[in-house]
Amino acid sequence: MTSSEAAQTRVPRDFESLRSVIIERKETMPKRLAQVAAYALSNPDDMAFGTAASIATAADVQPSTLVRLAHHLGYDGFSDLQNVFRARLRDRTLSYEERLLSLEAGATAGSDAELLSGFLNAASQSVARLASTVDGETFSKAVDVLARAETIYLVAKRRSYPLTAHIAYAFGKLGIRHQIIASPNGIDTEMAQFATGKDAVIAASFSPYAAESLTQAQELAGRGVPIIAITDSVFSPLAATATHWFEVSEADYAGFRSLSASMALAMALPVAIAERRRSLKRTPRRNAGE
């Protein structure tokens, strides 16, 4: 411990240094070492608290590989390396709010950093608000309806389009039959005409409500297609026609509304539907769906 450390070029003692050392040397590292190094950087909390065995399992390597990595980087052993990750947590005195403040503080009024922190703030507030207002029962009922649908139609224009795009992506991954009604051409209504009561609709619309979305939703509702709506106010026209609906009031910054909370909801829906369908297959009450 006396002469060995003098021989070392320099062993990083704080997380940021370690991070850059790993990034720099990753290309020349053996496969498993690189693998566990990547895991360490993306799961620093686990590195701080886990045991060599638990981390090794999570990173899909042997415990010995962790010791090898530590030595490879110049540390005495795994424990020595782990201390860097612990120090990181220890010294993180800044809570998230404080951090945001510092972002704002380092920014002269009207600067870019202030803008960024503003949007992050809006995002986190939106998520928090949704978490405290959303009704688990409504969600469950909506999932019920959607899980029994043969095809799920997705109606969204303009600002809510990214939302729908993401749902469509998740549906594709999960093997849920769907049809997105958001094409830039004018054949939307033609696509919607195939929907029946056996199907269902997810419609998203925020103020100012796109007229097309509304008329499409109303038309569908008139034909007995159940509608799940994602909107931003009790007074939304969508809420009137919907079978179930969610109120997601996003915070805004500089006049632009966040989408972060809606996104979380948009991700939860497909997964919940897929899961519900699995359990429906085991105990099918009616023969809906494929």
Next chain:
Amino acid sequence: MTSSEAAQTRVPRDFESLRSVIIERKETMPKRLAQVAAYALSNPDDMAFGTAASIATAADVQPSTLVRLAHHLGYDGFSDLQNVFRARLRDRTLSYEERLLSLEAGATAGSDAELLSGFLNAASQSVARLASTVDGETFSKAVDVLARAETIYLVAKRRSYPLTAHIAYAFGKLGIRHQIIASPNGIDTEMAQFATGKDAVIAASFSPYAAESLTQAQELAGRGVPIIAITDSVFSPLAATATHWFEVSEADYAGFRSLSASMALAMALPVAIAERRRSLKRTPRRNAGE
């Protein structure tokens, strides 16, 4: 260990509950137990990282007293008690915890509501993490590049497509000339060939990185078009070719990654660009842009 825990009223699993339990029962505790309990509350970080021996020394008691305290409070042992202090450090990003807890509380295990709260949790953590890791300077530089671009090309496939869609929407609103390269047909590369060094690219890609996005980005970079990348790891192939890049490591739930943090970033970029262009018009160093 079998009947004892049933007899316990309830063992606190989070720091705040533990805190109130200790405060409440402190008066009726034996002297040494009260002593070490007080130490624990005023040195929670030491409790998280220290060993039983080190903490005992610091609190001027015997190690066995720590075990006694743990048992006294209903825990299996010192390690079990220590986990509460570790969890506190792990989760200390959010003040929204309590709100989320209420959602989780009303949810039986495996229910839909639990799923929803899981995704909201992931979203909230992602935003918090981005807020604490993002570099205001990088953001500012990226905005610089983009503000001077004639046309901004948007490259995104699959999971990152909704992100790009939203940026495109904001660009449209703000009157920023852009071209989205994400069409479902095969003419992507043809669209990209018009880009020159006077333009710029925003490319988003998350693991597993879509091959097309990468090749397009590399091709563009080779022609001298500056690239701003949004990706999820330092090891992302995108980061290598990018002029400036943002690391957005989204938390995942049930294997599905959130998009909430990236969304916040995606909203901040267009607004910042628009604002920068306004100030460039007043003091134009070079005649770039329209």
Next chain:
DNA sequence: TTGATAATGGAATATTCATTCCGTTTTTCG
């Protein structure tokens, strides 16, 4: 004051954990 009970200190013990070692596999270079 005295006996009984609870609390405490400190050593003994059992467990968990990081580390090392060795046989095998993979990679590298002639």
Next chain:
DNA sequence: CGAAAAACGGAATGAATATTCCATTATCAA
């Protein structure tokens, strides 16, 4: 293609750590 070196997996080992046990001391009621 073949030999040497590096990397790796997995079990063995030894150190560190939490826990338990017991003798001693303090507390309290009769």
